[in-house]
Amino acid sequence: MAGASDLMSREISRSSVGIGTAIAHHGELIQGVFKDDGGRLHRGLVTLPIAGLRSEATFAKSDDDAILVHPDHKIKASAAARLTLDFLNVTGGGVLTLQSSIPVGHGYGSSTADVVASIRAVAATLKIQLRPSSIGRLAVAAERASDAIAFDDHAVLFAQREGVVIENFGGALPPLLLIGFKAKDGVPVDTL
Numbered sequence: 571m572a573g574a575s576d577l578m579s580r581e582i583s584r585s586s587v588g589i590g591t592a593i594a595h596h597g598e599l600i601q602g603v604f605k606d607d608g609g610r611l612h613r614g615l616v617t618l619p620i621a622g623l624r625s626e627a628t629f630a631k632s633d634d635d636a637i638l639v640h641p642d643h644k645i646k647a648s649a650a651a652r653l654t655l656d657f658l659n660v661t662g663g664g665v666l667t668l669q670s671s672i673p674v675g676h677g678y679g680s681s682t683a684d685v686v687a688s689i690r691a692v693a694a695t696l697k698i699q700l701r702p703s704s705i706g707r708l709a710v711a712a713e714r715a716s717d718a719i720a721f722d723d724h725a726v727l728f729a730q731r732e733g734v735v736i737e738n739f740g741g742a743l744p745p746l747l748l749i750g751f752k753a754k755d756g757v758p759v760d761t762l
Contacts, residue, residue, distance in 0.1 A: 586631040590690025592683040594623035594672045595717050596748060604727060606736050612729040614736045617679075617717040618743070625670040625683035629691035632664045639666045646681050647688040650712035654692040654700075657708060666691070676752060682716050685709045689720075707733035 601615040629651060639648040644666075651666050666688055672680040689708050693700045700708075705720035710733035718728035718735075725739040 586695060588629050588631075588691045588694025588696070590627045590629070590687045590692070590694055592625050592686035592690065592719055593722060594620040594625075594683055595679040595719055596620050596750060597677055598717070599743070604736050612734070612736050613731055614727045614729045615717065616725060616727055616739075616743075617719060617721075618746070618748070619719060619723045620678065621723060623670075623672045623678060623683075625668060625672055625680070625687040627684065627687035627691035628667045629688065629695045630665045630667075631662060631695045633662045635661075635663045637663045637666055639668070641668065644668050644684055646712050647684040650685040650688045650708060651692050653708050653711050654689045657704075658693070658696060658698065660696060664692075664695070679717050679719055682709060682713060682719055685712050685716065686720050703733075703735060706735075709733065 596618045598615040599618050603611050604614045605611055627647065637648045637651050639645070639651070647668055648666060651664070655662070668684050668687065670680060670684060672678050672683055674680045686705055686709055689700065689705050702721045702724070706716065706718065706728065709716035709720055710731060715730045716733065717730060718726050721728070723742045725741065725743045726735045727737040727739070729736055
């Protein structure tokens with residue numbers, strides 16, 4: 571359940587529809603095992619964000635317990651919406667609609683962007699702004715592993731299977747020129 575440290579802001583809800591967005595990524599700049607300040611080891615990564623590609627989620631709250639998702643194959647996004655409602659201790663369900671410009675199956679984080687956008691849309695429906703750290707934990711709970719796109723272009727070393735920040739680099743990455751390519755004639759790959 572959400573505590574005061576999970577929320578950036580909260581207002582009284584007057585609307586039952588919320589919109590959330592999330593950016594894509596182009597993989598990781600670094601990935602490996604890292605020590606935290608206490609000496610514990612964590613698997614972690616630094617995500618390379620792509621602001622030009624994004625997912626948008628719209629959530630319309632209802633009193634019915636079901637979460638209906640469109641397109642209906644976006645089951646991770648649906649799970650994220652349910653986890654967010656539960657985390658915020660809110661009953662009911664709703665209709666979750668997703669649109670995305672992110673190519674699926676090419677390692678751009680399309681499912682993570684759908685999940686993060688869905689979490690933000692549910693919170694927006696309730697006039698709540700969650701902290702990126704809370705969104706990151708919810709994304710990991712919905713997906714098993716998640717890149718740090720909940721932090722947008724803010725650079726962090728993120729434990730992708732725990733949903734915690736190992737180290738905060740204090741701002742965005744410097745501008746980079748990136749050259750990418752698609753192997754295997756552009757055939758999508760299973761990235762999990």
